[in-house]
Amino acid sequence: MGDAPVVVLGEAKDPLVPVNRESRSFSSPGTLAVRADFPLLAANPDLHYLDSAATAQKPRVVLDAIRDYYETSYANPHRGAYRLSHRATERFHEARETVARFFGVADSATVIFTRGTTESLNLVAASWGGVHLDAGDEVVVTGMEHHAQFVTWQRAAQEAGAAFRIAELTADLRIDLDHLASLLSGKTRVVAFTHVSNALGTINPVAEIVAMVRAKAPRAIIVLDGAQSAPHLVVDVPGLGVDFYAASGHKMGGPMGCGVLIGRRALLEAMPPYQTGGDMIEFVHDDQTTWNVLPHKFEAGTPNAADAVGLAAACDYLSTLGIANVRAHEQALVVAMSDALSAIPGVVVHGPPAAERSGVASFTMAGAHPHDLATILDEHGVCVRAGHHCCQPLMRRMGVSATARASAGVYTTMEDVGALVEGVRAAAGIFVGS
Amino acid sequence: MTNLDALYQEVLLDHYRKPRNKGVLAEATADAQGRNPLCGDEVNVAVAMDGDRVTAVKFTGQGCSISQASASVMTQLVAGKSATEIEALYARFHSLVTGTQPLADGEGKQLGAMAAFAGVSKYPARVKCATMSWHTLRKAMGTE
Numbered sequence: 001m002g003d004a005p006v007v008v009l010g011e012a013k014d015p016l017v018p019v020n021r022e023s024r025s026f027s028s029p030g031t032l033a034v035r036a037d038f039p040l041l042a043a044n045p046d047l048h049y050l051d052s053a054a055t056a057q058k059p060r061v062v063l064d065a066i067r068d069y070y071e072t073s074y075a076n077p078h079r080g081a082y083r084l085s086h087r088a089t090e091r092f093h094e095a096r097e098t099v100a101r102f103f104g105v106a107d108s109a110t111v112i113f114t115r116g117t118t119e120s121l122n123l124v125a126a127s128w129g130g131v132h133l134d135a136g137d138e139v140v141v142t143g144m145e146h147h148a149q150f151v152t153w154q155r156a157a158q159e160a161g162a163a164f165r166i167a168e169l170t171a172d173l174r175i176d177l178d179h180l181a182s183l184l185s186g187k188t189r190v191v192a193f194t195h196v197s198n199a200l201g202t203i204n205p206v207a208e209i210v211a212m213v214r215a216k217a218p219r220a221i222i223v224l225d226g227a228q229s230a231p232h233l234v235v236d237v238p239g240l241g242v243d244f245y246a247a248s249g250h251k252m253g254g255p256m257g258c259g260v261l262i263g264r265r266a267l268l269e270a271m272p273p274y275q276t277g278g279d280m281i282e283f284v285h286d287d288q289t290t291w292n293v294l295p296h297k298f299e300a301g302t303p304n305a306a307d308a309v310g311l312a313a314a315c316d317y318l319s320t321l322g323i324a325n326v327r328a329h330e331q332a333l334v335v336a337m338s339d340a341l342s343a344i345p346g347v348v349v350h351g352p353p354a355a356e357r358s359g360v361a362s363f364t365m366a367g368a369h370p371h372d373l374a375t376i377l378d379e380h381g382v383c384v385r386a387g388h389h390c391c392q393p394l395m396r397r398m399g400v401s402a403t404a405r406a407s408a409g410v411y412t413t414m415e416d417v418g419a420l421v422e423g424v425r426a427a428a429g430i431f432v433g434s
Numbered sequence: 435m436t437n438l439d440a441l442y443q444e445v446l447l448d449h450y451r452k453p454r455n456k457g458v459l460a461e462a463t464a465d466a467q468g469r470n471p472l473c474g475d476e477v478n479v480a481v482a483m484d485g486d487r488v489t490a491v492k493f494t495g496q497g498c499s500i501s502q503a504s505a506s507v508m509t510q511l512v513a514g515k516s517a518t519e520i521e522a523l524y525a526r527f528h529s530l531v532t533g534t535q536p537l538a539d540g541e542g543k544q545l546g547a548m549a550a551f552a553g554v555s556k557y558p559a560r561v562k563c564a565t566m567s568w569h570t571l572r573k574a575m576g577t578e
Contacts, residue, residue: 371497371498371500372500375559401474401475402474431447431499
């Protein structure tokens, strides 16, 4: 590597890990051992990062790819006649091809780069919804949606005068398929749901739901929130049978501010642009403008090409590990952490059985608020999310105001799980024991 | 004392487990709602005012130990006080939890239960939990 500058993370007086304690009660290694690939984790050996559902740490290959783009191939894509601009355009195009391949998509022009899942869902609601949603129509979401899906469609329905319906959940916090079926009809124009719940880790039966929607609601588009599935499960978007799939690169180890919307070509071609500006036009007359072809129609302005290159590197990294291996690794971790947490008096881990969830353990402790748990865990060097996880409708249905959520990634180890469990026991000592 | 022990002092935990003045204030003349949209903590503070004096105060809400204990302690500190006195209490509480003016030697006795919140200053992410009830009180009083 030569003389790469050393990045010092955190001042000595403000360390990321305040307590340097031994917490090695879980000694068996995970099936992946890639922590050294992640500079932030490698530089902080006592940090136990269990917030991958919020955002994933970055492997060095991603950071290198972004740097390489700026150092060797940087100019404004699609604009210059000179060779450097051509190279910048080529690299951007290759990135799209790589990301398309990762999601099993042959037609890479149907992969639109966006800022992330939130923008992707807003794009569909504004563009498709703006044209197709009318008074009397019905939009269906579920009670476990992230606000990016829930609020986006709630507002789109309100603006169109359409009804907004919410499929309820079963006692073990899965989508109640019978209730969902009862909401579907010829009036249904949108069925929007999440592949994997960010707050619980529930993995939804996409194929079953798609079949149900196609049979009962032939006029509906199906919009799948893939923010929590893309980094953790094998995702073949055409095979899922949905109309739109949205994902965030930063949760996959890619940079912040770059994600994708993948859509059916016929739908995307019939949709009006989401934003207007440079790149997305074909010809601008004084009185009207015609639109560029896919994917450019939906990518107004100078694209975030460097981060697209970074996202492609993240896709390659995950592919090299093998997503099936990633799933097996995270499954072993979530089972271990759920078993150990459940054994602590007063602690409840929410949702379906651990082996059927993604790498998420969402838990509460009687007598202790999740924010207090998170503060105590932070003292143990353990990073977890505490709060409503952008899922207030779900929290209401669970009858809680918040949960603490530990979530695994490819770099998570059994040592991280051990530190989590030790920290939760310490919290129990403060809030339950005394 | 570790940072955690300083944060979760028995006084604070006691107010969390057995909040004082929690409930609906029948004679309320004003109230306000405080919310932290990031974490979902919420508190409603109701006051009965006689001129600029708070004659009675109660709160409702739910949230973490810091936010709920802070509301509980606050109601005890401000009952019967004038708006000017309450502003002075708020200023001291604020400087205490943000760490701009740490607890002075011998000041603990004078501040009473408020002193139990000195440990918050070591946890910048929790300052908002501690100050929410005070902001809400001041909103209800029209001094925010």
